[in-house]
Amino acid sequence: xxxxxxxxxxxxxxxxxxxxxxxxxxxxxxxxxxxxxxxxxxxxxxxxxxxxxxxxxxxxxxxxxxxxxxxxxxxxxxxxxxxxxxxxxxxxxxxxxxxxxxxxxxxxxxxxxxxxxxxxxxxxxxxxxxxxxxxxxxxxxxxxxxxxxxxxxxxxxxxxxxxxxxxxxxxxxxxxxxxxxxxxxxxxxxxxxxxxxxxxxxxxxxxxxxxxxxxxxxxxxxxxxxxxxxxxxxxxxxxxxxxxxxxxxxxxxxxxxxxxxxxxxxxxxxxxxxxxxxxxxxxxxxxxxxxxxxxxxxxxxxxxxxxxxxxxxxxxxxxxxxxxxxxxxxxxxxxxxxxxxxxxxxxxxxxxxxxxxxxxxxxxxxxxxxxxxxxxxxxxxxxxxxxxxxxxxxxxxxxxxxxxxxxxxxxxxxxxxxxxxxxxxxxxxxxxxxxxxxxxxxxxxxxxxxxxxxxxxxxxxxxxxxxxxxxxxxxxxxxxxxxxx
Numbered sequence: 001x002x003x004x005x006x007x008x009x010x011x012x013x014x015x016x017x018x019x020x021x022x023x024x025x026x027x028x029x030x031x032x033x034x035x036x037x038x039x040x041x042x043x044x045x046x047x048x049x050x051x052x053x054x055x056x057x058x059x060x061x062x063x064x065x066x067x068x069x070x071x072x073x074x075x076x077x078x079x080x081x082x083x084x085x086x087x088x089x090x091x092x093x094x095x096x097x098x099x100x101x102x103x104x105x106x107x108x109x110x111x112x113x114x115x116x117x118x119x120x121x122x123x124x125x126x127x128x129x130x131x132x133x134x135x136x137x138x139x140x141x142x143x144x145x146x147x148x149x150x151x152x153x154x155x156x157x158x159x160x161x162x163x164x165x166x167x168x169x170x171x172x173x174x175x176x177x178x179x180x181x182x183x184x185x186x187x188x189x190x191x192x193x194x195x196x197x198x199x200x201x202x203x204x205x206x207x208x209x210x211x212x213x214x215x216x217x218x219x220x221x222x223x224x225x226x227x228x229x230x231x232x233x234x235x236x237x238x239x240x241x242x243x244x245x246x247x248x249x250x251x252x253x254x255x256x257x258x259x260x261x262x263x264x265x266x267x268x269x270x271x272x273x274x275x276x277x278x279x280x281x282x283x284x285x286x287x288x289x290x291x292x293x294x295x296x297x298x299x300x301x302x303x304x305x306x307x308x309x310x311x312x313x314x315x316x317x318x319x320x321x322x323x324x325x326x327x328x329x330x331x332x333x334x335x336x337x338x339x340x341x342x343x344x345x346x347x348x349x350x351x352x353x354x355x356x357x358x359x360x361x362x363x364x365x366x367x368x369x370x371x372x373x374x375x376x377x378x379x380x381x382x383x384x385x386x387x388x389x390x391x392x393x394x395x396x397x398x399x400x401x402x403x404x405x406x407x408x409x410x411x412x413x414x415x416x417x418x419x420x421x422x423x424x425x426x427x428x429x430x431x432x433x434x435x436x437x438x439x440x441x442x443x444x445x446x447x448x449x450x451x452x453x454x455x456x457x458x459x460x461x462x463x464x465x466x467x468x469x470x471x472x473x474x475x476x477x478x479x480x481x482x483x484x485x
Contacts, residue, residue, distance in 0.1 A: 067436060071178060084135065181227045221245045265307070312443055330378055431451070459472075
């Protein structure tokens with residue numbers, strides 16, 4: 001049983017919020033007053049967690065369950081106003097009793113939470129007197145998410161007692177387990193375990209103030225078409241409400257469908273990206289090219305890059321949808337003729353040098369012009385290679401201690417090679433044992449990571465500096481994508 005606890009990026013802060021895991025939380029519980037400072041430092045240093053790493057782990061488990069002919073029951077819980085309902089007295093007491101925090105550290109927390117005033121209620125033009133806040137932790141701060149994790153630590157203990165797998169990211173909780181679709185008793189036991197867990201969570205929340213938003217809680221049954229046809233009517237009771245399986249569940253910004261095809265996620269991402277492209281186009285003529293590129297990366301390409309590590313192995317027709325978004329963004333950027341553009345000098349297209357004003361100059365590229373010269377000159381990787389880049393970068397981080405432990409545990413290095421040849425120098429990864437079915441296990445991170453990593457040249461696999469690896473990896477994929485020697 002592994003419960004992983006993550007925290008959300010704070011609003012208004014460019015850094016990642018502090019995060020902790022079940023392991024570090026247990027360590028803090030065992031700490032004494034003499035070791036509080038070092039243990040808290042360890043907790044604050046776990047900065048490699050993100051929504052993407054959480055989704056990669058959950059997706060990996062779901063795909064391996066499908067590969068083993070098992071169906072996954074996923075319940076996404078939503079806590080209503082979670083950060084605003086934190087009771088200060090309960091938080092400080094739990095910090096002392098469960099985590100051993102005392103002395104100056106506890107006084108620091110108390111000073112941070114107390115004396116917060118200035119909150120007022122405005123109604124029909126009338127303003128109330130300001131009052132002190134006795135509940136809630138400041139959102140957007142570095143310390144706020146950490147305090148919420150300490151406050152909600154009881155939630156993780158309850159989940160451990162009932163379910164084999166769960167992922168918690170701040171106030172977003174993912175509960176999931178698998179069962180055999182051919183066994184009605186197995187399905188009934190899975191539903192009973194899930195309902196007991198949710199029932200105990202509700203009892204704890206009734207005592208400690210948090211509240212499950214029943215209306216936003218979603219249940220999803222994931223499996224292949226053949227697997228889903230074999231199961232009976234499946235629903236989970238949350239309080240007095242029967243949560244029926246939905247067709248699409250939104251989970252940490254990604255959209256999961258019953259077959260885990262990610263087609264809905266791609267459609268939603270493309271729709272949002274084209275919406276922003278339409279709005280950016282209206283102001284593109286007023287922006288220099290470098291500023292326009294910055295805006296496109298912020299609002300468009302970031303959407304097709306988010307959670308693209310989950311898109312490995314999906315059909316080309318789905319990747320083509322994302323590629324059309326990238327092509328549209330590239331054409332918009334290259335059609336901008338604002339003074340001071342990045343490409344005011346000549347460029348090389350198809351081995352021929354072209355200058356501004358000449359026929360065929362890329363700033364006049366149209367909708368149906370070939371996109372490859374545009375992508376080459378922008379040095380943008382196609383979507384398929386952006387997916388590979390994301391997976392390989394996460395693999396590198398997992399190998400060198402820059403990724404959460406639940407990601408590092410998914411890959412294994414080859415240590416006992418029968419023949420040690422010079423060509424085999426550099427880190428190699430082992431493929432997981434067992435048969436991996438196409439579009440099932442083949443899509444999981446534990447399979448994609450060794451497949452892509454072992455295909456890299458030795459010079460890349462031998463790099464240990466992340467900045468050097470990112471630069472060389474992009475250049476390698478760039479040459480591979482456009483067949484550049």
